Amino acid sequence: MSMRQMELEVMRYDPEQDDEPHFQSYSVPCEDDWAILDALNYVKENIDTTLAYRWSCHMMVCGSCGMMVNGEPSLTCKTFIRDLPDKVRIEPLENFPIERDLVVVLDDVMEKLRMAKPFIIRHDEPPPEDQEYTQSRAALYKFKQYTMCVNCMCCYAACPQYALDSSFIGPAVLALAHRYNIDSRDQGKSERLDLLADHDGVWECSFVGACSEVCPKSVDPAAAVQQMKIDGAKEWWKQKLGGGKS
Amino acid sequence: MEKITADVVIVGAGGAGLRAAIAIAESDPDLDVALISKVYPMRSHTCAAEGGAAGVKGADDSLENHFHDTVSGGDWLCDQEVVEYFVNQAPRELVQLEHWGCPWSREDDGSVAVRPFGGMKKKRTWYAADKSGFHILHTLFQTSLQFPTIKRFDEYFALELLHKNGKCRGVVAMEMRSGRFFSFQSSVVIMATGGGGQCFPFTTNGAIKTGDGMAMAYRAGVPLKDMEFVQYHPTGLPGTGILLTEGCRGEGGILVNKDGRRYLQDYGMGPETPVGEPVLKTMELGPRDRLSQAFWHEQKKGNTVETPWGDCVLLDMRHLGEKKINERLPLVRELASSYVGHDPVTDPVPVRPVIHFMMGGIDSNLNGETPMPGLFAIGETACSGLHGANRLGSNSLTDLLVSGRRSAERAAEYARKAGEIPEDPAMTAQSEDVVTAIRELLQQSGGGESIAGIRREMKSTLEEGAGIYRDEEGTLKACEKIAELRGRYGKIEVHDKSNVFNTDLQQALELRNLLDIAETVAEASLERRESRGAHQRLDHVERDDEHFLKHSLAYRQPDGRPRIDWLDVTITRSKPGVRDYSGGKSE
Amino acid sequence: MSRQPYVRPVSKTTWYMRNGRYRKYMLREVTCLLVGVYCFLTIWALAALAAGADTWNGFLASQQNTVMVVFHAFALVYFLIYQAFDWFKLAPKAMPVQLGEKKLPDRYIIIAHYVAWAFVSLFVFWLTGVI
């Protein structure tokens, strides 16, 4: 396997030392098949043990290693150096406060997850303990895509609406609410609608579509949000026309 | 240092920890739960599980079958009352997950689908495409968000157990973002910290799987059980060690050597079955230990394929066709294409055995109780005796649920009995000691040893001395070497002095944990002079029920080295017999 | 000293210069200016119509100088790119169609929009006597 010398320009910030972030360059001998995460691990092991970043699974499912790679929100374990120039700039995810180096503060979105009520809500009795709900494959495929979110937060880093006003609930959480709304086992749509159709919910989205473009798992949160808008509008008309809540 | 009290402290928010937390919150809203995790819950390594979770489903299967598959798969080192309870509870727990919204794959009639898995006589592995663990973890995490009594402490690194008069009294942890220390005081701690595959060089286990819980319990005087049993998964991607699930073979994928021969038939798993029509418990659906051992022999014979990442065999799935691969194994396709450049639709994929799962762990029982009152252990960090000498694929995810709920019931009961936690200066002092030791580690310099260096040496030592095949000389050398590394650890230097998200310090602490458990793996491998399940000795090739139908127990001695003791296996219904993977041909 | 999360400033006025994606979005959004101009033109036209044939002819003449022709041509192309093409491309997101276990491929939904558009245009041409 052949090697390639890469230059990583990494944003550093240690609140105990620095007033603001700065860049540090590392020259890293990379194997052809490496991902950016491998290059960072090389730095951590061999050049500078103080570099702080999150990572775990190295197989695109744990969602820890989201960062800006050349300005693009990316999951660094699936961003390969073969697709990049020799010089790469790595920054912490945009739109989040920087805790330290490449580690960002995620409190806000973690708190918002709760607002989506991301669990099955039933008004009817659940079926007996030893029996599953039946669900056709068609019904499963309707929401399956929205279950694939790894919470890497790349969509939040891409969303200009969130950048300008972080009270916006944001792509991943809205997509998660939608996922439960359209799950045939769930009956909690009206509970979620109230919250999400309000001020900071779906109507804050101006459909830039950046969230879907950067999503490493093809979840397409922008689609979920637009569908929720349509749902919300339908619901509104129904109420106006005296249909009441569904 | 800040003190936090809780009725129950759970360390670990993977599948096991979350299931336990939900069970407590559901059953008793008066108990507060402190759920501590060194990563956000959904980053826990349960997310990496691909294949599925086993539980009897369908009229042609029975609990009896699942019981026997598990016990024989574990080479009779399983505690049979634990297996019995497990197979009984498994279906109920998997249905419960369905009610919570897990997107299980479905049959035509809308019922949950099951797939075949290695060592299982019937199809009974519930799956959500090839992201079963991911969906289980997210379902549990999301479900947990509705319970106000579960208080999460995300990105808190647990350091050491607190205990007094032999009883567990809590745990000390460090908040990563601030470097502040917290003394969690409670009469009940449930350890759910997952496995420790990171003590080997080549593993499917994520960076966070560093055996912290095992090491904490071990240092607190609790024995680690069956540590010599470490499972190799036969189909990891070379280079990265990323797993290609057993589901690949369950769906019909085959393993071939450089001559295109399905070599498993040469290792007692034949006769050859038709391509694309997998037969349960035969050939590619044999158990993991046997398949990994077959690779070792093929490599010795020079039958493996050379690749830029070393010797491999080939996993051929081309005959499954693009549609089936996309529907059932989409992640596998993405992983193989991205990381080794082979699309399973068009190319056979190079694979090799890779460290995957630790059967051993904190000595626990059916209820998750450990020898230390108040300390419970569940999930991969525990060894309840369920998996024996070799875990069957897809039994582990189910175990997280079964052991999670069961231990929660017991822990809640224990907490209620224990009542209020009294103010105890001794616990505060113990906590201070832990912090002092860490401050000292952070200060020390000039020793000349590096964390990465010692870690590398430890990993290669274990692979050489305690890999797929072992012998007296090799394991002995490994024991010596790891004891030496433990000594040299005292001379490492943590270069990062910051309080904020100090991952250099975290890695140092994890390395210490890894060294502790690595030593128990090596030492128990040395002492078990027989071959059983995942533990194969070149110098003792037979199973020896007379001397070794026993669990090993590793106790930490004052000098830091482990002492190995033995504990009888509970046998209720199934007497040790022959493990048969010839599709019943030899019966 | 300890935590002190650093918040990177976001400019309220120039944020869209951050990347190409945002700039493209802004180009789409500024179609609203053209929409505004057309609203104005429509009102003007209606007023002219109501005021009688002379005023109406004056209005028509005012649209026939080079500047206005260039403006109309520009608006047409701009609308085509940033309203029609762009919105139609996004339509499948808002209105996915699932047929049993399969999702109808996006391109069919997009094509359906063009077809509908063509029909509406023809109808308008017919109404106005162009065809």
Ligand SMILES: Cc1cc2nc3c(=O)[nH]c(=O)nc-3n(C[C@H](O)[C@H](O)[C@H](O)COP(=O)(O)OP(=O)(O)OC[C@H]3O[C@@H](n4cnc5c(N)ncnc54)[C@H](O)[C@@H]3O)c2cc1C
């Ligand atoms: C790639 C892969 C595929 C697998 N596929 C399957 C499969 O198909 N079927 C199956 O049955 N099994 C499978 N397994 C095994 C199974 O996934 C694991 O055994 C199981 O998920 C472990 O769950 P857990 O809850 O015990 O631990 P984990 O999910 O690993 O969680 C551990 C938790 O403990 C926390 N923790 C650890 N140390 C500390 C500390 N010091 N302080 C604070 N918190 C800490 C972590 O933050 C985490 O939350 C697979 C394993 C791997 C690696």
